[in-house]
Amino acid sequence: RSSLTKEGYSEWKLLGMYCFLFFAEVAWPVCISFAMMRLENNKIRRKILLALFYASVFLSFVLAYSLFYFSVDARVMGNHVMYTIETPDNFKSITNLIYFSTAVLPPLLSTVNKAKWIGIVLIISYIVAKVFYPEYIISIWCYFATIITAIIFWIILKNKKGNQIIYK
Numbered sequence: 001r002s003s004l005t006k007e008g009y010s011e012w013k014l015l016g017m018y019c020f021l022f023f024a025e026v027a028w029p030v031c032i033s034f035a036m037m038r039l040e041n042n043k044i045r046r047k048i049l050l051a052l053f054y055a056s057v058f059l060s061f062v063l064a065y066s067l068f069y070f071s072v073d074a075r076v077m078g079n080h081v082m083y084t085i086e087t088p089d090n091f092k093s094i095t096n097l098i099y100f101s102t103a104v105l106p107p108l109l110s111t112v113n114k115a116k117w118i119g120i121v122l123i124i125s126y127i128v129a130k131v132f133y134p135e136y137i138i139s140i141w142c143y144f145a146t147i148i149t150a151i152i153f154w155i156i157l158k159n160k161k162g163n164q165i166i167y168k
Helices: 007-039 043-069 089-109 115-132 134-143 145-159
Strands: 072-077 080-085
Touching: 007 043, 007 072, 007 080, 007 089, 007 115, 007 134, 043 089, 080 134, 089 115, 115 134, 115 145, 134 145
Parallel strands: none
Antiparallel strands: 072 080
16 A cells, blocks of 8 residues: 555555455465365365366456456555456456356355355455445455455364364
8 A cells, every 4th residue: 555655665556556456356266266176075066166166267367368458557545445457347247257256156165164154254245345345346355355364264273183174
C-alpha cells in the first residue's frame, strides 16, 4: 500500500501489484484445487477434483495472459486497494465463474475431515466481500485468506495422526 500512497515508493508499485495479482489470480485457484485433489482418496471425487484442477490450470494461464495483455492498475480508494484489470465484461463473467468454482468447490467436494470448512469460509468471505466491498473484491477476498489459512492450519493439525490425513 505504501507504493500507492507515498511518492518515495512509487517505483515499487508495478512489482507489488503484479506479484499480488499473480498470487491472487494465478496461483490461488491452482493451489486450492491441487491440494484437495492430492489429498482425496475417494476415486470418484478425485476424478471430479482432477477436472477442477485442470480447469484451474487453464484459468491460471488465461488470467496470467490477461495480466500482461490488458491494462492493469491498483490505487487506494476508500481505505482499500482497488485493482482494475480492463478485460471485457463477458471475459470477466466467465473467468469469475471458473475462478469461484475452482477455488470453492474442491474443499466442498473433498472427503478430508473438516475440509468443507475451507469451502464454507470461502463462500462466506466472498459474499461479505461482494456485498460490502464490490469494487475491492480482489483485495478484500484475499484479505480473508488469512482466516482461511488459519482454518487450513487447524485442519492439518486436527487431521494428522502420525503422517496420515483422516477421511470421513
